[in-house]
Amino acid sequence: MELKIGYADFRALTDLTPRELKEEWLELRADGVYKMVEPQDSELTGAEAAGLTSHPTGNLLEPALQFPCTLKELKRFIADEGLTGQIDAFVMADWLMKHAFMTHRDTPRGTEQSSNSLVDSDVAINKRAETTLLNIIGALLSIMLSRTPGGTPQSVFKSQDAIADALVAHHPNVPGIKLRTLQEKFAAARKSLAAS
Structure with a gap:
């Protein structure tokens, strides 16, 4: 049986607080980690916004990392989001x-x-x-x-x-x-x- 990581496991494993995730344009919810939608008053260029809101499925209404996830999925997410070093x-x-x-x-x-x-x-x-x-x-x-x-x-x-x-x-x-x-x-x- 493959090990699964849920919300509590993600919080225990990572050094990232919900506030720190928001600084990375990510939002932690019970069912996963979501990409944040660009605010209406954003001053980002199109390329900057596209980089920050890129999503594995292209759908910002789905989690970029869905709980429970596998270790492989967590590794991919950490790498894709540039969060290397956030897991001790x-x-x-x-x-x-x-x-x-x-x-x-x-x-x-x-x-x-x-x-x-x-x-x-x-x-x-x-x-x-x-x-x-x-x-x-x-x-x-x-x-x-x-x-x-x-x-x-x-x-x-x-x-x-x-x-x-x-x-x-x-x-x-x-x-x-x-x-x-x-x-x-x-x-x-x-x-x-x-x-x-």
């Missing part, structure tokens, strides 16, 4: 772990696990769910270590090891957040993502 990687990782395990907590015991299992043996997870989690981790690593088309780093981290060090430093007493474990899981995640 640690907040996203915490959200993913919480929601991924909630989604799969009812998986029957005895489901096949690979030797690179993401979770302890007392929590069963099927191969497809594990691959999904590995791909999400791999995608997050890829984004965090990449640059924007303009050459700006997507995050403050310069390497996978720096991300692992930061996770260990921020979560010293959390089971599974150990340097060696993270290095193993990161390698498995990048391999899984490359194979997809």
Whole structure:
């Protein structure tokens, strides 16, 4: 099952307040994020207004990002709106772990696990769910270590090891957040993502 992001999740994941969204010509509503219609007294040129009100479907009466949305849809929206950097990687990782395990907590015991299992043996997870989690981790690593088309780093981290060090430093007493474990899981995640 694919993870879905609703209104509360969007608010928890992004650093954007409704006021900051309005500055970007966006309006947050219960069912999604909408492009704002140009006010009648606007002094924008036609090209400026067209840029600010461009919409994936062309219909400003529909949300540009409809809730619930997938991670892929959120990523596209963030990129399209120039909002890169508005989602903290640690907040996203915490959200993913919480929601991924909630989604799969009812998986029957005895489901096949690979030797690179993401979770302890007392929590069963099927191969497809594990691959999904590995791909999400791999995608997050890829984004965090990449640059924007303009050459700006997507995050403050310069390497996978720096991300692992930061996770260990921020979560010293959390089971599974150990340097060696993270290095193993990161390698498995990048391999899984490359194979997809």
